[in-house]
Amino acid sequence: MALSEKKRGIRIQTRIIISALLLLLQLLFLFFILYDITAKSAALYVLSTLAGTVTVIYIVNRRGNPSHKIAWIIFILVFPVFGISVYLLWGGGRVMPHKRKQMEKCESHYLPCLHDDSGERDRLKYYDMFHSRQADYLSGESGYPLYGHTETEYLSPGEKIFEKMLSELKTAEKYIYLEFFILAEGFMWDSIHKILKEKAENGVEIKIIFDDFGSIKRQHKDFITKLRSEGIEVSVFNPIKPSLNIFMNNRNHRKIVVIDGKTAFTGGFNIGDEYINRMIRFGHWLDSGIMLKGAAVKSFLAMFCCMWEFTTKEQIDISSRISDYETCDDGFVLPYCDDPLNDKNPAEGIYMRILSTAQKYVYIATPYLIIDNTMTTVLRMAAKSGIDVRIVTPHIPDKWYVHPVTQYNYLELLEAGVRIYEYTPGFIHSKLFVSDDKIATVGTVNMDYRSFIFHFECGAWICDNKTVLDVKAQFEEIFKISEEIKTEEWKKRPLMLRLKQAILHIFAPFM
Known part of the structure; x- marks a missing residue:
């Protein structure tokens, strides 16, 4: 049995390594061919620069996440032809x-x-016009009805x-x-x-x-x-x-x-x-x-x-x-899904709607906090408006290169009044929002680029349902056993840690 497990591990690792190496070789081959062609011809070099400029203009003017755009623009300006080729393969996001x-x-x-x-929908509007607008938005973007x-x-x-x-x-x-x-x-x-x-x-x-x-x-x-x-x-x-x-x-x-x-x-x-x-x-x-x-x-x-x-x-x-x-009669539920095949983004959008319409509090659980300037701004505005915004992330991460990027985002949020906790017992993998004892979401959507842009996701928006209070009750227990990150203490973290976080943050749109 042990030998069988060992053979299985070797087979799987071999498959991964071979696939990765072949993919890397294809990229290297593409890079050197394009580099060699442009290096030997001044005309082609000029054309590649023009092509890079045109591609950058296209990226700037197309719909999409600004942080994601900036990362690709830098890559294309440094490696024009190669960058364009890789962008056409992987950078188009939702254009397939x-x-x-x-x-x-x-x-x-x-x-x-x-x-x-x-x-x-009419029944929800009658009982709760305020939150019915969230349901209208989510149903319209995802195509799934309210129940x-x-x-x-x-x-x-x-x-x-x-x-x-x-x-x-x-x-x-x-x-x-x-x-x-x-x-x-x-x-x-x-x-x-x-x-x-x-x-x-x-x-x-x-x-x-x-x-x-x-x-x-x-x-x-x-x-x-x-x-x-x-x-x-x-x-x-x-x-x-x-x-x-x-x-x-x-x-x-x-x-x-x-x-x-x-x-x-x-x-x-x-x-x-x-x-x-x-x-x-x-x-x-x-x-x-x-x-x-x-x-x-x-x-x-x-x-x-x-x-x-x-x-x-x-x-x-x-x-x-x-x-x-x-x-x-147990309130309302709106199941929803999201995918990278269209220009709609209900998964991220409903998170923003909850934050921007909250009256008292929003509690969030996410294993990753890799967000762009728009989401950061919405979180900051909610906190500065007097909303009790709290976020729980893991204390023990599952990926060494992702957690520093999560932590990089702490300071700007802390300074705006957002309270951040790390789940001390280990790794919190829940993806939860709960707000004002009225609204909750439970699903698969992390607060990161992969969930918001690249992945197929799903979840359930819940209103005036006992589950909302159950989610809130669990948050209250989580806060008791988690470490709250304090602004002044966080500013004193070691220089090398801050440097590591800043460097890895450059690659955030690809994580």
Whole structure:
């Protein structure tokens, strides 16, 4: 067994190394060819400079994140032809016409089934005109409707999510759909797999989507083959290949579970033992999720169906998979998703809307705080307006090169009155907003460039629901066991640490 694990590790590492080396060789080859051509010809050098200038003008005038633009502009001005080539491959952000058309086609098959004729938006406007504007914005940007008649249960830490998920999976009679960024073998997966295998044997439809990059080091060679032999359908999102691919930088960061159209889960958790603290990596791992039952489940069903067709070209009959639900009165829920295939950005936008409309407080949990000037300004303005803005980040990071960039952003926020805490017991992976005892979001969206620009994400906006107070209650417990960063003390941090943070911050738009 130990030898088998060692061989698996060697095989996976070999795949990663070979792919990385081949990709690097392609980039180096491209660089030297372009450099050699321009160096030997004054005319070509002038043309490359002009091309660089034109590209910079294009970048400045196109829609997009200013910080992201600046990083590319510097790169192109230093290496004109090479920079242009790399930008065309990876820097275009959301401009991928063929992928966009493909996703729009998929959405056209499923989103019409979500047409909201229940008057929930009017009902929310009647009871709460102020917060209904957030729902109007989010629904308009994401394309998903607002729901009532949805029971929610906030689940944290990961152990509670896992326990509840196992319980619900056992009730499946028709289908189970799973979509995750990371699907790792181990105790958590073995427990889920046991149920899936049994359900598949009894005729329950099982479909799984996982991201190849997220899961690349976490599975045996025959993992997919074995699942398919058991009657479980599997789709790998955007497989890693050693080639220059414009889409390779875009990953599926969503976490969705749908069971019989009656129950759905989403949140920060993946399938891996660290998420339930069966494997200790960075101290105590704190994650969160939400279980939904009722009307809003069909939006998560539609999200999964869209992604399944996007990756397999197989259309799912969603109408036969939408289930009836019992009516209940527990506020409002608006599931939403975001992707890099259009110019809309509901995931970042709803965070800004919550901050800009808060009346009393906004509490935020995020594993990464890598934000641009616009988000920084919104946070600062909220704090300077007397809003109690608090942010919790990890004390023990999972990436040595990312955490210093998170910390680089502390000082400007602290000086504006934002209170920042580091989760002392370990690594907080939750992605949470809660405001004014009225609004909360639970989902997959980190406060960083990757979530806001490059990744496929999802979440749930919740209003006037008991989950809002449950999220707030957990924040109050987190504050008690976390270290608050004080402005004057933070200014005294070592020079080398400040230098490290400043240098790594240059690369923030690419993290």
